[in-house]
Amino acid sequence: GAVVSQHPSRVICKSGTSVKIECRSLDFQATTMFWYRQFPKQSLMLMATSNEGSKATYEQGVEKDKFLINHASLTLSTLTVTSAHPEDSSFYICSARRASYNEQFFGPGTRLTVL
Amino acid sequence: KQEVTQIPAALSVPEGENLVLNCSFTDSAIYNLQWFRQDPGKGLTSLLLIQSSQREQTSGRLNASLDKSSGRSTLYIAASQPGDSATYLCAVRPESGNTPLVFGKGTRLSVIA
Numbered sequence: 001g002a003v004v005s006q007h008p009s010r011v012i013c014k015s016g017t018s019v020k021i022e023c024r025s026l027d028f029q030a031t032t033m034f035w036y037r038q039f040p041k042q043s044l045m046l047m048a049t050s051n052e053g054s055k056a057t058y059e060q061g062v063e064k065d066k067f068l069i070n071h072a073s074l075t076l077s078t079l080t081v082t083s084a085h086p087e088d089s090s091f092y093i094c095s096a097r098r099a100s101y102n103e104q105f106f107g108p109g110t111r112l113t114v115l
Numbered sequence: 116k117q118e119v120t121q122i123p124a125a126l127s128v129p130e131g132e133n134l135v136l137n138c139s140f141t142d143s144a145i146y147n148l149q150w151f152r153q154d155p156g157k158g159l160t161s162l163l164l165i166q167s168s169q170r171e172q173t174s175g176r177l178n179a180s181l182d183k184s185s186g187r188s189t190l191y192i193a194a195s196q197p198g199d200s201a202t203y204l205c206a207v208r209p210e211s212g213n214t215p216l217v218f219g220k221g222t223r224l225s226v227i228a
Contacts, residue, residue: 006158034215043204043220044159051213093158095215102147102166104208104216108158 003027004096006107013084014115021079021110023094029074030096034104035067038091050077084114117142117209121219128195129227136190136222138205143186146208149216150179150190153202162203163190167210195226 003026013019023033032051036044048064050056050071058064066088068080077096081088093109118141128134138148147166151159163172163179165188171180178191192199202223206216 032213041223044218046215046217049213049215091156097213102208103149103161103164106151106159106161111156 002103002105004030004094004105004107006092006094006110008110009108010111010113012113012115015085016083019081019084019112021081021092021094021112023077023079023096023107025075025096025098025105028096028098030077031074031099032097033071033077034095034097035069035077035079036093036095038093038109044093047079081112084112086114088112089114117145117207117217119205119207119217119219121203121205121222123222124220125223125225127225127227130195130197132195132226133191133193134195134224136192136203136205136224138188138190138219140186140188140207140217142209143183144210145183146210146214148179148181148188148205148207150177150188151204151206153204153221155202159204192224195224197226197228199226200224 005024007022035047047062048056048058056069071077094107095104097104120139122137149164150162165172165181176193181188202221204221205219
């Protein structure tokens with residue numbers, strides 16, 4: 001149990017386009033979802049926290065207009081990278097936690113490459 | 116602000132050796148601590164989760180300890196194998212609220228056959 005999926009696993013796009021990444025909790029209801037990004041050989045950096053039905057809370061330095069997060073249901077959160085640029089190329093990982101539960105479960109990640 | 120440090124950053128050992136990875140955190144007010152494994156280009160695999168009230172957890176050849184008051188955790192890997200080669204990440208959940216995990220930078224382990 002407690003499986004989190006991400007789609008797509010890999011995406012290559014041209015500079016200026018928008019990319020949407022989906023994160024789904026497959027067998028539990030995720031009251032909170034987290035989005036992280038990871039640069040090569042670096043650790044995971046938290047981008048934002050989203051609670052179902054509420055606006056996401058972004059970490060300092062993360063542009064909310066550039067990284068749009070929607071958590072419309074208890075099983076789905078989306079991250080849209082708007083007007084992507086090469087510096088947005090990174091590994092994006094989502095994580096989900098259900099209410100009154102200790103553990104965060106992680107998706108397999110999405111590799112974004114912006115040309 | 117909670118900060119997590121992992122030492123060493125990289126480690127190379129011959130197959131069969133026992134090894135210890137270290138993790139320290141600046142704020143002892145934590146809810147729990149997790150150790151993860153990450154293979155290159157892949158997501159995270161949870162290895163062990165230790166609640167703040169616990170001292171250690173074991174799973175197979177892995178043993179994680181927690182000394183909350185001193186802000187330290189260790190991951191002990193017994194009889195290392197080449198398949199253990201990966202990056203090991205330590206993460207803590209702060210005590211207050213529905214807060215996300217805070218990660219260290221990881222230890223990159225290579226086990227040489």
